[in-house]
Amino acid sequence: xxxxxxxxxxxxxxxxxxxxxxxxxxxxxxxxxxxxxxxxxxxxxxxxxxxxxxxxxxxxxxxxxxxxxxxxxxxxxxxxxxxxxxxxxxxxxxxxxxxxxxxxxxxxxxxxxxxxxxxxxxxxxxxxxxxxxxxxxxxxxxxxxxxxxxxxxxxxxxxxxxxxxxxxxxxxxxxxxxxxxxxxxxxxxxxxxxxxxxxxxxxxxxxxxxxxxxxxxxxxxxxxxxxxxxxxxxxxxxxxxxxxxxxxxxxxxxxxxxxxxxxxxxxxxxxxxxxxxxxxxxxxxxxxxxxxxxxxxxxxxxxxxxxxxxxxxxxxxxxxxxxxxxxxxxxxxxxxxxxxxxxxxxxxxxxxxxxxxxxxxxxxxxxxxxxxxxxxxxxxxxxxxxxxxxxxxxxxxxxxxxxxxxxxxxxxxxxxxxxxxxxxxxxxxxxxxxxxxxxxxxxxxxxxxxxxxxxxxxxxxxxxxxxxxxxxxxxxxxxxxxxxxxxxxxxxxxxxxxxxxxxxxxxxxxxxxxxxxxxxxxxxxxxxxxxxx
Numbered sequence: 144x145x146x147x148x149x150x151x152x153x154x155x156x157x158x159x160x161x162x163x164x165x166x167x168x169x170x171x172x173x174x175x176x177x178x179x180x181x182x183x184x185x186x187x188x189x190x191x192x193x194x195x196x197x198x199x200x201x202x203x204x205x206x207x208x209x210x211x212x213x214x215x216x217x218x219x220x221x222x223x224x225x226x227x228x229x230x231x232x233x234x235x236x237x238x239x240x241x242x243x244x245x246x247x248x249x250x251x252x253x254x255x256x257x258x259x260x261x262x263x264x265x266x267x268x269x270x271x272x273x274x275x276x277x278x279x280x281x282x283x284x285x286x287x288x289x290x291x292x293x294x295x296x297x298x299x300x301x302x303x304x305x306x307x308x309x310x311x312x313x314x315x316x317x318x319x320x321x322x323x324x325x326x327x328x329x330x331x332x333x334x335x336x337x338x339x340x341x342x343x344x345x346x347x348x349x350x351x352x353x354x355x356x357x358x359x360x361x362x363x364x365x366x367x368x369x370x371x372x373x374x375x376x377x378x379x380x381x382x383x384x385x386x387x388x389x390x391x392x393x394x395x396x397x398x399x400x401x402x403x404x405x406x407x408x409x410x411x412x413x414x415x416x417x418x419x420x421x422x423x424x425x426x427x428x429x430x431x432x433x434x435x436x437x438x439x440x441x442x443x444x445x446x447x448x449x450x451x452x453x454x455x456x457x458x459x460x461x462x463x464x465x466x467x468x469x470x471x472x473x474x475x476x477x478x479x480x481x482x483x484x485x486x487x488x489x490x491x492x493x494x495x496x497x498x499x500x501x502x503x504x505x506x507x508x509x510x511x512x513x514x515x516x517x518x519x520x521x522x523x524x525x526x527x528x529x530x531x532x533x534x535x536x537x538x539x540x541x542x543x544x545x546x547x548x549x550x551x552x553x554x555x556x557x558x559x560x561x562x563x564x565x566x567x568x569x570x571x572x573x574x575x576x577x578x579x580x581x582x583x584x585x586x587x588x589x590x591x592x593x594x595x596x597x598x599x600x601x602x603x604x605x606x607x608x609x610x611x612x613x614x615x616x617x618x619x620x621x622x623x624x625x626x627x628x629x630x631x632x633x634x635x636x637x638x639x640x641x642x643x644x645x646x647x648x649x650x651x652x653x654x655x656x657x658x659x660x661x662x663x664x665x666x667x668x669x670x671x672x673x674x675x676x
Contacts (some may be wrong), residue, residue, distance in 0.1 A: 169412070169656070169669070169672060169674075170390070170391035170393060170410050170411055170412075171392060171393065171410060171411060171413070172401040172414060173192055173394055174189055174398075177190040177193050178190060180193065180197065180349045181345075182323055182324055182327075183255050183263045184261075184263060184264070185264070185323040185324045186264035186265070188414075190323065192392070192667075194323040195358070195668050195669075196359060196360040196390065196392075196669050198357055200327065201215050201232075201249065201321075203670070206659075206667060206668060207662060209664060211321065215244055215249075215327070216305075217232070218231050219231065219317075225312035226309045227309070228307045228309075230249075230307075232244060237357070237380070238357050239357065240332070242355075243302065244327070244357050245303070246299035247299040248327045248328075248330065249297075250299045251330040252330060253269060253325065256324060256325065257275055257295070258288060259282065259288075260287065263324060265325070268319055272296050272309060273295070274295040275296075278292065296308035314584075314619070315587070318583075319582070326358075327357065336353070356376065357376075359381070359385045360385075360669070361375075368394055369393070371391070371392040372389065372392075373390040374388065386673030387669060396530065402416060402417060402420070411652075412651065412652055412653065413649075414649070415649045416649050416651055418474065418531065418532045421475045422474060425475070429652055430652075431661075432475045432476045432648055432649055433647060434485070434487055434648075435485075435579070435646050435648050435663055436485050436488070436664060437577060437579040437645065438480055438642055438644075439473075439477075439480070440578070440641060440643055441573050441576065441641045441643065442566070442571075442573065442576045443601060443641070444572055444573070445602040445603045446569060448521075450572060452511045454510055456637075458504035458507040458508045458548060459544060459573075459641060460496060461500065462500075464539055465644060468539050469644040472535050473532075475649055477645060479643075481496045481498060482494060482631065482635065484585045484589065484627075485580075485588075487663045488585055490621070491585045492628065493627075493628050494629075494631040494632035496642065505547070514548075514549065522551045523552050523573055524552070524554075524572045525541055525575070526557060526562060526574045527574070528563070529557065529562075533575050537575065538554065541554060555571075569602060578598075581664075583663060583664070586615060589612060589631055592608065593608070601639040607633060655675045656672060656675075657674065658673055659671075
């Protein structure tokens with residue numbers, strides 16, 4: 144981190160400096176190389192930031208309120224029974240190659256999302272559409288869907304009308320269609336490349352010169368593991384209102400290096416900062432952490448003794464030193480978490496893990512047959528990914544479990560991909576985790592622990608919990624919130640996880656950047672950014 148201490152000695156050194164670049168340019172650090180520019184494969188925050196630059200869905204979110212605003216659809220309506228959504232696409236919307244954006248493009252893109260051969264993380268979200276689950280799961284010997292797609296209620300009515308029929312009312316559907324995974328792609332380009340280059344078409348269509356997009360920006364250049372350079376897409380329907388002519392998206396995983404470049408005026412925005420410097424950065428006007436819908440937690444592998452006993456899991460959850468971790472390790476204003484669903488969701492109060500302390504935790508272990516006069520607890524392994532300060536958090540948690548419960552814990556740091564693979568495969572005892580809301584709804588958190596959820600990864604399954612989630616899906620308002628609170632109470636009682644803290648944003652934003660609004664999803668589409676004059 145060459146020059147880093149010097150940069151911090153002059154905390155205001157680079158305020159207002161933007162090098163020699165024209166005023167319409169902006170550079171920000173995304174923290175990592177995006178795994179793909181294919182919306183169907185989107186699952187993380189970094190690729191979401193980039194994909195929203197390149198593509199536009201039916202709707203976009205207001206950068207401040209998160210309410211739906213017209214995107215490719217200039218208007219939409221919902222049937223009286225709240226099951227059928229009709230979207231009218233704007234006339235004149237075009238892809239970057241000049242082709243019109245049609246309702247058929249969305250239908251074909253969502254078909255790709257539902258096709259299990261695509262490997263989309265969010266494909267099952269569309270199973271709420273009539274016929275979608277059956278189409279995705281009725282497969283031939285080669286794993287291809289056998290049913291005709293017209294059995295799925297995603298219908299293009301001409302070029303400009305898309306109609307979608309849900310199996311049951313669902314209040315979050317408009318949030319779903321705003322997700323990066325549901326952004327459209329120009330399927331004719333994909334099919335032409337697949338026919339011409341069957342062995343490597345997937346790589347070819349994502350190259351800058353071949354990539355066809357419909358969003359506010361297009362790709363000029365891609366230097367893998369370094370940066371993407373984007374340019375305003377003149378074919379975009381709202382191009383006159385996109386203020387930035389060029390946008391650089393850097394993939395620096397070294398946050399110290401990124402901060403040095405920010406101080407030197409070479410970067411204008413950081414989406415994260417070195418945790419060790421948070422206390423000093425809090426003194427600055429360009430760093431203002433704000434609550435977001437995200438929870439840091441530990442997963443327990445319920446298939447492995449002694450974690451197959453809910454009493455053991457709950458005992459461990461009770462003595463996690465949340466306040467110490469939030470204050471002394473995270474340090475940017477994170478809030479100790481005694482629930483899984485974070486605060487900030489309108490109309491939802493939720494449930495809370497009993498703040499019973501170490502004595503109650505030891506009683507739970509004794510009831511499970513462990514401790515003095517019983518069996519000794521086996522050594523547990525706590526795994527974490529090595530990027531960031533996860534080891535420091537794990538050390539504090541492990542020391543508390545040793546001190547309060549006599550549990551010996553060994554720490555296992557793994558490279559991110561290996562760590563994620565081991566978690567998905569159930570090759571862990573305790574595993575550090577996080578979940579950020581896709582939209583402001585408690586169900587978006589609670590559903591990841593449904594028995595069939597691919598994001599569960601704990602082995603825990605509860606028919607009662609699944610039934611509560613199903614009941615909430617057909618309820619509304621306060622009644623729905625009450626059912627979800629019962630589900631969260633059961634989740635905390637069974638304790639396949641131990642909540643640790645609720646996240647805050649860690650954006651470092653150069654003064655003068657307009658349109659970068661604080662919100663609970665920490666989503667900031669560059670379409671709305673501009674520099675004050």
